[in-house]
Amino acid sequence: MDNIVEINGLSKIFVSEKKQAVQALRDVNLDIKDQEFVCLIGPSGSGKSTLLRLMEGLITPTTGTIKVMNKPLKGPIPEAAMVFQEYSLFPWRNIIDNVALGLELRKVPKNKRYEIAGKILERFGIEDFYSSFPHELSGGMKQRAAIARAIAISPQILYMDEPFGALDAFTRFKMQKGLISFWLEEKRTIVFVTHSVEEAVFLGTRVIAMSSRPGRIIGDYKIDLPYPRDRWNEEFGTYFKELMTLMNSGDIEKSMAF
Amino acid sequence: MDKTTRSVSLSFLSIKNFLTVEVFRLDRIGSFLSPIILPVFFIVFWQVFAVRIDNSIVLPTVHEVLDILVKPTANLLSIGSLIRNVLVSILRVGLGYFAAVLIAIPLGLFIGYSKKVAEFIMPFVNLFRPIAPLAWVPLVLAWFGVTSIATIFQIERGSLYVLFNNIKVSMIFIIFIGAFFPILTNSIYGVKSVRKTLIDSILTLGANEKDVLLKVLLPAALPSVVTGLRIGLGVAWMCLVSAEMLPGSLAGVGYLITHAYTVARTDIVIAGMIAISFVGGLLDWIFQKIEAKFFKWQSMSK
Numbered sequence: 016m017d018n019i020v021e022i023n024g025l026s027k028i029f030v031s032e033k034k035q036a037v038q039a040l041r042d043v044n045l046d047i048k049d050q051e052f053v054c055l056i057g058p059s060g061s062g063k064s065t066l067l068r069l070m071e072g073l074i075t076p077t078t079g080t081i082k083v084m085n086k087p088l089k090g091p092i093p094e095a096a097m098v099f100q101e102y103s104l105f106p107w108r109n110i111i112d113n114v115a116l117g118l119e120l121r122k123v124p125k126n127k128r129y130e131i132a133g134k135i136l137e138r139f140g141i142e143d144f145y146s147s148f149p150h151e152l153s154g155g156m157k158q159r160a161a162i163a164r165a166i167a168i169s170p171q172i173l174y175m176d177e178p179f180g181a182l183d184a185f186t187r188f189k190m191q192k193g194l195i196s197f198w199l200e201e202k203r204t205i206v207f208v209t210h211s212v213e214e215a216v217f218l219g220t221r222v223i224a225m226s227s228r229p230g231r232i233i234g235d236y237k238i239d240l241p242y243p244r245d246r247w248n249e250e251f252g253t254y255f256k257e258l259m260t261l262m263n264s265g266d267i268e269k270s271m272a273f
Numbered sequence: 274m275d276k277t278t279r280s281v282s283l284s285f286l287s288i289k290n291f292l293t294v295e296v297f298r299l300d301r302i303g304s305f306l307s308p309i310i311l312p313v314f315f316i317v318f319w320q321v322f323a324v325r326i327d328n329s330i331v332l333p334t335v336h337e338v339l340d341i342l343v344k345p346t347a348n349l350l351s352i353g354s355l356i357r358n359v360l361v362s363i364l365r366v367g368l369g370y371f372a373a374v375l376i377a378i379p380l381g382l383f384i385g386y387s388k389k390v391a392e393f394i395m396p397f398v399n400l401f402r403p404i405a406p407l408a409w410v411p412l413v414l415a416w417f418g419v420t421s422i423a424t425i426f427q428i429e430r431g432s433l434y435v436l437f438n439n440i441k442v443s444m445i446f447i448i449f450i451g452a453f454f455p456i457l458t459n460s461i462y463g464v465k466s467v468r469k470t471l472i473d474s475i476l477t478l479g480a481n482e483k484d485v486l487l488k489v490l491l492p493a494a495l496p497s498v499v500t501g502l503r504i505g506l507g508v509a510w511m512c513l514v515s516a517e518m519l520p521g522s523l524a525g526v527g528y529l530i531t532h533a534y535t536v537a538r539t540d541i542v543i544a545g546m547i548a549i550s551f552v553g554g555l556l557d558w559i560f561q562k563i564e565a566k567f568f569k570w571q572s573m574s575k
Contacts, residue, residue: 073473097477103470107492116488117478168478 019172019204020047020070025079026229027065038229039065043079045223045232049171052198052205054219056212056258062230063208067174070206071097083172093121095172096165101181103161104149110160111136111145117168135163139193155186162194172204179214191217195242212258216251217244224261234261333540341544349541350532353524359548361439362513362525368422368440369448370509377453377505378498381460386490391461398457406451406512410443417442439524444516451512452505459501463494496568503560510553 025043028036040062047053055063068074069081072090081088083095096117104113111132112119118128136142139159141152149157158178165173179187195218198205209215215222216238224234238254245251316335323334341347345355352358384391422445423429423437471489480488517527526545533541 068473071477073476091477091479093479095477097473099470099474101470102468103474105471105474105489105492107495116475120475120479120484120488164474164478174477 017048018046019049019051019084020045020206021080021082021085022046022070023080025066025069025076025081027062027069027074028077040069041229041231043230043232047204047206049204050202052218052220053207054215054222055206055208055225056210056215056222056262057225057230058210058227058262060227060230061225062227063210063225064176065230066225067097067176067206067208071095071174073097093168094170095174096168096170097174097176098158098161098165098178100177101154101157104157104164106149109146109148110141110152113149113160114164114167116164121168132163132167135167136160138197139163153186154182155190158182158190159193166197170203172206175205175207177208177210180209187214192243194218199242212255212262213246216254216258217246222254222258224258234258330537330539333543337540338543338547341540342547349529350536350538352529352532355526355529355544355548358524358526358529358545359552362517362527363552365440365444365517365525366448366506366509366513369445369513370452370506372445373449373452373456373505373509374502377456377501378460381457381498381501382464382490382494384457385461385464385494386486401450402454404450406447406508407515409447409450410516413443413446417446444513447516448509448513452509455504455508456498456501459497459504460494463497463501464490466497467493496564499560499564499568503557503564506556506560507553510549510556514549 022043022045027040028038030036057063069076072088115128115132141156141159144152179190219238222236223232226233320335323332326332348354384394420442421438422440423434428434428437467490475489514527517525518531526549530542530545
């Protein structure tokens with residue numbers, strides 16, 4: 016299958032309230048194939064989250080084009096869903112109503128949407144929290160529910176914006192493994208933003224490295240390692256070192272200028 | 274550790290145990306008693322002073338006031354019973370407050386939602402905010418005079434006339450002003466404090482603008498709106514009683530107090546004040562219960 020996302024000559028300039036222009040992204044070209052697991056890494060200010068929001072259609076580009084499934088993007092589409100870092104569950108809705116929200120918006124009848132959402136809760140091991148409210152759940156459980164909510168509308172593309180960034184290391188490892196087994200079984204396209212090189216190499220079939228001010232792509236690596244991956248494997252170390260060197264070289268440039 | 278130190282430290286431990294248990298017990302009784310200690314002292318002092326002053330115009334005794342409070346249906350000074358006057362006041366507040374709710378909530382949500390609307394309306398609204406509700410009285414009396422709800426709906430006789438003739442437009446206007454601003458500002462804040470991630474989340478799930486309003490902005494703003502309703506009602510109640518003390522009023526707790534004052538019935542004045550406190554406190558308590566019951570998620574998710 017060919018490209019599911021095609022980005023050409025993309026740039027994004029934000030204008031602050033004081034009318035100052037900030038270039039968040041400059042001349043980004045990126046093609047993503049169906050069923051790829053792409054990780055976007057970069058320091059803060061490298062525009063990786065901006066790029067993700069552009070791909071989701073939450074914001075519009077200043078110049079350039081984005082095509083998703085061969086159609087120019089005009090806004091959020093049903094074929095794509097997004098998971099945010101934290102606090103994205105609706106605190107006044109219980110877990111099942113949070114997970115079933117996408118279906119509710121599509122006017123799926125109540126019993127049907129509870130059936131679908133219930134199955135996903137089981138799949139993610141959070142069926143015990145069916146009628147709990149978000150504030151009663153731990154951070155890991157909340158993020159599982161947030162992913163379940165995105166999955167419930169059965170999107171072909173899943174955008175994830177540092178979804179495990181606020182979790183402790185132990186929970187994060189568990190979530191990473193869970194995400195990989197989900198992806199291996201369901202064969203969706205995942206675009207995953209992280210600032211952790213190690214997380215990117217552990218998860219992705221491909222890692223896109225970005226640099227800051229203005230945000231641009233500085234590296235594109237295919238990670239040719241079988242799943243499940245071993246962090247202590249020598250090849251894992253090679254990829255990790257290579258990416259770290261690349262990311263740091265950008266930093267040195269900056270610190271000299273500073 | 275030798276024997277002596279051990280026994281000393283043991284006895285010290287037991288004293289410490291004893292103390293913690295006792296203090297704990299005192300604590301529990303204390304938390305039950307502490308809210309009523311000051312009121313009891315207050316009533317005792319009041320009674321002692323009243324007996325010593327021995328002049329019921331300056332300060333009536335506790336039981337003189339209680340006598341009025343235990344017979345709330347008795348006709349006072351031939352202007353109706355305490356209950357009736359309190360009910361007239363509540364009805365007045367209800368109408369002015371209802372009008373304020375109807376206008377302030379939608380306006381507040383609208384201002385909170387749209388920056389352009391906020392820029393257009395807020396400077397104008399802010400001109401009026403610092404004006405105390407009672408400062409409107411002379412103007413409002415000049416505009417509406419003694420026009421009542423009965424006049425507007427052309428009710429000219431019967432019990433409805435007696436009731437509605439007591440509800441003057443001028444008073445409703447004052448209550449409206451008092452309740453309006455707390456409800457407005459809290460509604461604006463409610464919408465403005467909605468997390469951006471929540472709006473983005475529902476957009477990625479395929480929501481249109483109506484969904485964003487009904488499924489995110491309204492439920493997220495609701496706790497704040499209810500807080501505004503509670504504060505607004507408190508302010509409205511205070512404004513009303515003050516407004517009733519002004520010329521032109523012929524019923525209501527405020528009027529009862531003013532009238533009792535002119536005929537030197539301080540016991541009725543105090544009974545009226547207690548009724549005001551009771552009703553105001555009760556309304557506030559009801560709202561607090563609603564907030565605690567329905568919006569638990571709000572305090573928990575911050």
